[in-house]
Amino acid sequence: MMKRVFRWLLGLFLALLMLVLVAVVAIGVAAVQKHPLVESNASNQLDGADSVNALLSQLNSAFSEREEGHTIVLSEMQIESLVGVLQRAAPNFRGVVNVTRFGGTVAFTFSPNNYDIYINVSALILPGDALKIDTITLGDLSLPGNMVVGFVETAINVWTRSKIASLALSRIEAVSMRENEVSLQIGPLDELLVELNTVSNNLSIDADNELQDLTAYYLRYISGRELALSPKPMPLIEYLREGMARARERSETAEEAVLHNKAVIFALAALVGHHRVGHLVGDIQPNPDKAIKPRAPAILVERNDLARHFIISAALELLGEQGVSLAIGEFKELMDRAQGGTGYSFVDLAADMAGAEFARVARSPDRAKELQNAMARVQSDSDIMPAIEGLPEGLSKQGFIQQYQQVDSELYLQEVKEIKRRLATITLYAAD
Template sequence: MKFVLKLLLIILLSTPLIFIGVVYLSVAQEPIVEPGGSTLSPRDITKAKNLLKQHDPRSLRNGQIKNLILDSKELNLLGNYLINSLNGHLIVTLNDKILKLQSSFQIPPNKLENYLNLSLLAQQNGDLITIRELQIGNLNLPNWISNLIVKQLLLFLQTAEPTRPFSQSLQSVRITDQQLIVRYKWNPDLLHVARKQFISTEEQERLYHYQKRLIKISNQPNLGRKVSLNHYLNGLFNDARKRSDSNNPVEENRAVLIVLGQHLSGHGHRLLFPETAHLHPARKKITLSERHDFAQHYMISAALSAIGDSQLADLIGLQKELSDSNRSSGFSFTDLAADRAGNYLGKVATESEKSARAVQKFFHFHPKETDYMPSVKGLPEGISARAFKTQYGSVNSEQFNQVEKQIQQRLKETAFYTQTENY
């Protein structure tokens, strides 16, 4: 009996030491994946957007079986976007039915180190995927432990309330030579579940509030068919300013930009806000510098930037123009200027409480459009793909960079930039 008690005492006393040892081995001073280590091109963005179109919930039937097929570039795009809010970066490669994942997460400063590094090697064996290697920091886990962890994690996902509907929809996952194939069965209820589980009640309330406010603005009497974006920015940011007396101004601003960006994207509000399905905003042509496309570019970029990825917002704007170069509209540096200006709005409106309040104050005083939209006079537009290649070569050329620098300089000369750059 004394031996048992002594053994129990040793285990109890050593457990904290074991835990400290595991933590010590799990963190590192340097990341194995540097920020920006997985670079994305406008072409990658095009592929991702086409992928999203193929799996647009509005075009799927209840019970429809779909295959989501991802190559390594698409996995990197999706993965980095999903973990961006966690201060994480990853690189995924696929080869010979083996998936290799390396990721680094920056953790809050502490007395140990500052990065959590994760390496994973998974292989397709028949109908099963097995873990060949799992390393957390400097801690190498035996394969049997790695596979046990994965098995328990899958069991948890299948039974936990937030993730069970998604697990039930999942049919299979396979690793091929160059692709990851996810087979799923579509259930329209997943949208409602996702909104309920992954968007907090407070955020849902904010988004719903500003959506109703946007509809109210659109339905104002004596408002013409053509309306300046100023009218919406002033009304919504004024509302955000009042609500920020008792709420976080960053979150209020983010909700404003998401709602307005969603509205100008043309996708409608019913998918994101089914509660407002009975509300019908008057059809308005919202313009910026007398152009509807400028208002679209400006607000969609602002919304993308506000949700946490200004680099992605820049890339999507650039991709849109490269795509247009193959169409009748052509590549437009004027549209790119609207993208860059919107990106800056989204960034500064959500960077800190101080900058968020500065943005609210700016739009409270009814600024002119030229106060936040840079001049596009003389900027080339309507450039065909052939002409673009002849004149600029690529988006990395010196000729292209010169025009981009000109756009950036014009943005810096706006009243909005000069009043917010120090926040």
């Protein structure tokens, strides 16, 4: 009798397993298509990058006045620009947004490397007293928006072991639309930001507690050294030399060298770049109410802005895939074309690209210890930063368009190619 029951349960289990496998395969086949839904051009979308400054100003007010409600107005151009930078960072991604007074559509296409297939997704968002997604289409599948949002909400809450997704959705009190514009009525963000900080710290601890601890250690160590206490600006190479010398003392294996190199870069990005970069690693500040800063700013080629571009770009490169830091740096320069900005600068872009190259070597198991040794011999900025003579900067939006039209134009790519050529002459970044 028991054997018969066992065989029956086993047969039922196998039957259910087969049904699940068939369903998964069917969904996979329905989700994958042979033609892309979106064929947008990132360079065209990035033409409006300078308009994002107004959006950032609104967000800054919402964060600083976190106990009050706010209305955030997003133009279609601003949203398209943000989608454009995603496309620059992930070339296999394409996205497009369209907003009317009746609703907004968001569509994107993803194509895996080396495969002539496409995953197409679109969603219809409706105005209302909350975030209302009418329909989400995945390939040939059409799913109720509320069901998908509920699933994603639950998944995020479970993953973060919090109610962060539910809390974020509850902050959206109303959505209104008109041609090419969306208005979000959001409630006070104080509770959400507190929860977000807690979740961020918990996730970073779960992901790499050792990296967080080492970053906090190097932040304290370098900030206590003489160069950080100097009343005059000190070269970034001195900060790097100080950090990498200590990292070399504490690294025995190649794997340890990679870990310590990363910690030094993240610590310096928080110290001489911007303290908020440290949040990407976790809670690294000894005093959460007052971030550690050097007495005077760090400089690279006698400029503080280049030192910050270099080290923040290096930190971003460690966090993402190759090209992410360049896309972000490029986007920042496009934003600077706005009136009152510093203008588009290929000099800044060169510092971004140099920082990314430095990070690439620092995280390579084959070259991590080599970098530690090389920093002990560094004599000048030219050992980590390419020459900047002749690189255009301070270009307004009008001046940029007149000279280069847009990113990815032939003339623009020639400037980027020239920066890469100069980077290739730096021994530290030379390919294996």
